[in-house]
């Protein structure tokens with residue numbers, strides 16, 4: 050694969066871009082019908098600012114993954130709206146949604162989802178190969194350096210630790226300079242040290258590369274790496290915390306659980 054000439058993305062401190070990378074308005078998602086009907090999202094309105102790291106939190110079944118899937122164009126919407134930048138997702142054809150995910154969104158999953166026969170560098174550049182775009186060499190070098198993979202590029206996934214595999218997945222998500230990176234419990238399969246590394250990389254990608262990251266997590270420590278924590282319960286946004294710390298998030302979870310999901314706590 051060839052590289053295009055180094056471009057503008059070489060500065061280590063970049064101003065935060067303005068506006069919203071993704072937003073939802075009255076987003077509703079209903080699964081099934083009649084006795085199997087589940088309202089997974091019940092009129093969610095939320096917007097994710099560009100150049101910020103947001104954690105989505107909430108109890109099991111509160112709709113975190115569904116929100117991420119609907120906002121990333123991985124699942125259809127029952128009512129309301131979801132936008133990626135200025136693009137309304139509701140009503141887009143499957144082909145358009147596939148194109149949008151490929152060209153504008155990065156994903157990091159709990160189970161790294163790497164191709165076992167490709168080495169780390171090939172895994173990182175694979176989505177661009179599929180999209181037919183050439184990686185920006187300077188950007189790619191910066192991403193690889195940020196996630197600390199420079200010495201592991203020729204290794205296959207089986208030759209890497211879980212933490213290293215997830216670094217490859219993070220680099221892959223960042224490599225195409227997507228408008229937003231969605232993570233679904235990206236540290237859920239890692240021990241706490243490897244998890245802390247990945248969270249540090251995600252945070253650095255926001256601070257140093259200007260990336261926008263939205264991460265679903267159960268873990269207050271993980272949420273402490275974010276600029277903001279949005280709390281869901283029963284398919285609704287119930288709280289929105291700026292500059293969360295693990296302690297404040299844990300405190301919030303305890304208080305909220307004690308209230309039996311009865312309403313916002315006004316954090």
Ligand SMILES: Nc1ncnc2c1ncn2[C@@H]1O[C@H](COP(=O)(O)OP(=O)(O)OP(=O)(O)O)[C@@H](O)[C@H]1O
Nearest residue numbers: 080081087089107108109110111112113114115116
């Ligand atoms: N494909 C589906 N078909 C039917 N119901 C679904 C489907 N996906 C999710 N649900 C339901 O929607 C609700 C929200 O699920 P979701 O996976 O978004 O929650 P979550 O907060 O991510 O949970 P967890 O933390 O356990 O992963 C749950 O009641 C779930 O059972």
